[in-house]
Amino acid sequence: MATPSASPDTSATASAPKKYNLRNPLPLSASQEQEVKQLYHKRVRARCAPEIKAFAECAVNRTVTATWVCRQQRLAMNSCMIEHANNREEEDRAREEWFATFEERRRAKEQELVRVEKRREEVITMMRQDEERRRQQAQGR
Template identity: 85%
Template sequence: MASSSDSADTTTTIPITKKYNFRNPLPLSASQEQEVKQLYHKRVRARCAPEIKAFAECAVNRTVTATWVCRQQRLAMNACMLTHANNPEEEDRAREEWFATYEERRRAKEEELKRVEKRRAEVITMMRQDEERRRQEKQQQQQGGGK
């Protein structure tokens, strides 16, 4: 009969290897993914700016008729947007830009929170001073009225 320790010795451990994507080192939250998408779309719009501008100039003072009057400009704009929007490398570049500017955004947010907290403390101080002034005025009125 084999003991339980004998059966435990026969099992081998298989090392688990994780694939790390160094372009995207961290899983992002939904809001962070939204920020990446905004960067991505901004980059796509920047690449297609001439086509967008041509369509916008054609569509000025037109409503429904812009669909067929500005058809060539619209198709050129859409083709450009689709060409750049379907490029996964462009999304990777946007994600890299997001990671590159992460520290800057974090620092700006911290500075904004410090400014808000400083202003909050100033407002509290002013409110306390105002309360004190009103209390003193009320005491003076009561002393003057009691004489």
């Protein structure tokens, strides 16, 4: 009976980062889908920025009365948001943007992990130095 052994080719590809195909993307996890939706909504808000700004300016220093006093601005803002939010092409563009910036986000996460690990090591060193200083003070008394 032959024993299974890992070939060098499979181990090398397992550690290499995945390349995403923008034309045929893989199904995304729930957290990845949430990131795509955030990009999508950000793009929609950017397209409707003038309408949102007009409503916000009208609603300043108003509470309940903003509903009917700023009705025209609110309806303009809502219609713009609905128009762009129901656009499948906009969602596809957000998904493409997410895939295009995947490597950049991965690198940023890795740098953050390195920074956190470096800071953790600094804190451990400081705690050890403090412990040593206290031990020396206790022996000196």
